[in-house]
Amino acid sequence: MMKKIDVKILDARIGSTFPLPTYATTGSAGLDLRACLDAAVTLNPGETQLLPTGLAIHIADASLAAVILPRSGLGHKHGVVLGNLVGLIDSDYQGQLMVSVWNRGQTAFVIEPGERIAQMVFVPVVQAEFNIVDDFESSDRGEGGFGHSGRQ
Numbered sequence: 001m002m003k004k005i006d007v008k009i010l011d012a013r014i015g016s017t018f019p020l021p022t023y024a025t026t027g028s029a030g031l032d033l034r035a036c037l038d039a040a041v042t043l044n045p046g047e048t049q050l051l052p053t054g055l056a057i058h059i060a061d062a063s064l065a066a067v068i069l070p071r072s073g074l075g076h077k078h079g080v081v082l083g084n085l086v087g088l089i090d091s092d093y094q095g096q097l098m099v100s101v102w103n104r105g106q107t108a109f110v111i112e113p114g115e116r117i118a119q120m121v122f123v124p125v126v127q128a129e130f131n132i133v134d135d136f137e138s139s140d141r142g143e144g145g146f147g148h149s150g151r152q
């Protein structure tokens with residue numbers, strides 16, 4: 001399912017020097033987000049930096065959100081993941097999409113201007129309304145959790 005989302009280009013290089021995010025293949029779930037930088041950034045081991053993407057989106061529909069996730073190659077091979085582990089973009093957020101990059105590895109990593117640093121996935125959202133009760137209708141699990149069913 002395709003859905004039109006309003007996007008603002010905040011940096012003139014987007015659409016020319018740096019491509020707009022696109023789905024790499026017809027089956028891609030994620031849109032790669034690029035670092036909208038003037039110069040390369042060195043991310044030292046243990047360091048976290050908030051990088052601009054040069055883009056703002058307004059999802060506008062409360063039944064949708066977007067999540068920012070690490071790219072598997074960067075995370076696995078280079079230890080470059082997200083400082084917030086996962087970023088959540090609210091449907092009413094209109095500011096610049098920012099990516100918190102964290103080098104959890106042991107070696108410095110250089111991020112070049114326009115480099116693909118993370119990916120964004122649109123996800124459906126259900127907002128809940130709480131219904132206060134004294135007791136729940138019983139379930140098979142009940143209150144068991146955190147490994148109560150064993151390891152196998």
Ligand SMILES: O=c1ccn([C@H]2C[C@H](O)[C@@H](COP(=O)(O)OP(=O)(O)OP(=O)(O)O)O2)c(=O)[nH]1
Binds near residue numbers: 087088090091093097
């Ligand atoms: O990786 C991220 C995470 C969030 N955001 C933006 C969009 C999101 O809608 C807003 C707020 O994010 P969140 O609710 O996770 O942060 P908060 O610390 O609770 O801030 P706030 O008080 O603004 O909600 O920041 C980003 O640009 N990148």
Ligand SMILES: [Mg+2]
């Ligand atoms: Mg919040």
